[in-house]
Amino acid sequence: MLLDAADLFASCFAHPFNYSIEDIPAIVEAAKEEVSSLVRTIAERLPSATVLLNTLSSSDLSGTYHGLEYNSSFSFRQIVASYNASLRELARNSTHAVVVDVEALIEAVGAEHWYDPRLWYLGRIRLGSHAHGLLASEYANSIAACWGDVRKCIVLDLDNTLWGGIIGEDGMTGIQLGYEGIGLAYVDFQRELLNLQQKGILLAICSKNNPDDAYDVICNHPAMVLREEHFATAQINWNDNAENIRDIARQLNIGIDCLVFIDDNPVERQRVREAVPEVVVPEWPHDPCYYKRALCQIAGEYFLKFDVTDDDRRRGEMYHAQAERKRLEESSGNLDTFSRSLQMKLTISTVDSQTLPRVAQLTQKTNQFNLTTRRYTESEIAVMSADFGCRVYWLKLEDRFGPNGIVGVLILRKQSADWWHIDTFLLSCRVIGRTVEQAFLGYAVRELKELGATCITGEYISTAKNGIVANLYGKLDFTPKDSEENRTTWALDLTQKSITVPEWFEITDQEGISAL
């Protein structure tokens, strides 16, 4: 929904001098109570719904307050500011509400271009048509972000993108990068990229260059903000960009439709758009002064997030460590030796308020190792966690290369006294191939047995991306039951069989108590 200050605080608008600054807390409290009771009602009637609330703007004030704001006891800004602040509290305490910062949008466009008095008087439409477009895309992006429909990785060119000039021709001292002149535009652009990286967006390099020249700048140039460890992977060679981009998606084990490609060269952009249409290739300013602004726009469109989890903050680091694991895997011939040498420690527990955002995020984003691809919002997970007939487990993995964070979700629903069904079973792609799934399910099965379960069923619903787990239940010794077009169901008789946790795992519950 969209609320306007002129509606929510109509009487303050109409009679500005009937109120002074002392009355504001009560006025705002009343409005806040009205909105939160609305959110509560919606949450009760539609437990899975998420309500989009919006910040208000005071920029369409009449001349009344001119000079009075900050100088007298009359203020409208104070009303709007404290109302907006109360939304923060509301959104943080409710899994059902998300705030869209419409005030920021109005600030960027200007109230003059936002409100259209002519449309208001002719048709009681408050906003101008340009504003409607901006508002619609802001809400669309927010809804997409609620569903986890966001991109994961920015693929960057180097020459004339991360720095000015061409390293192969201009050399280390010839390129523009630093605090002098235009060089600062590239530094600021890199800083903004680093911020995104710390928000959990992966960075990768795709550049036609001589690798030695490029790495010399990345590792040794004093003004580089982004260093080797910030990039999840790099393709620096003379191959075709489209091929390199496909390789990047493969190496990172993410879908090609999770990438955004930034290149200053319109020919390269066009080439990538045509060859790999799944990749977003935004138009890019010719002038580096506008790089940072263009990036901020892309961030709002493709990388919108309502929270930054610990996993987000460490994601870049973890992908970097992943590359080292790959090297170890390649050097140790068989899987058992590799698994043992990783010294894996698992933490498994049921979801709570702290882990809820990450669990919802995983259901929304995991495509490959995902048996049913059921997407859940935070509100939906919250409902399940409160249900005794439902167990929502998460799994955290740490190994000798460092923590991986929460990388697995398992949701089980009780069907009858002794029968449980696997609603959701997923692992983040970065831990595939390490027998984690066996340990995870083995642990859960052991717990369910204690609760009296004798039978567990699971299903595989095929999608374009989850072929890797088509026979997972078969491998875990389940018996096939039914098979429809895109769905196969499986059962495990717990009176006859069980799932053993491989001996190379150390498993603890959340309190750190050894669970096996």
Add this chain to the structure above:
Amino acid sequence: MNKILVESVSSILKIEPEAVTLETSQENTPTWDSLAHLRLILEIEQNLGIRFHSKDIPNLTSVASLSKALSDLGQ
């Protein structure tokens, strides 16, 4: 008749360009409701880079009146 006027009427009111005549009006066009009217005005304004006066807008409910208003504006 002004080509952009015809195109605007056709696209907003969802009628074939050939069917747009001077006789086309809110009276005989079911899709020409009050919201479509404002959208049509905005569309014409945007496409031609002009602005109608708000006092005229409620009366511009036929292609004939729109066409006359445009010629008054030098279009």
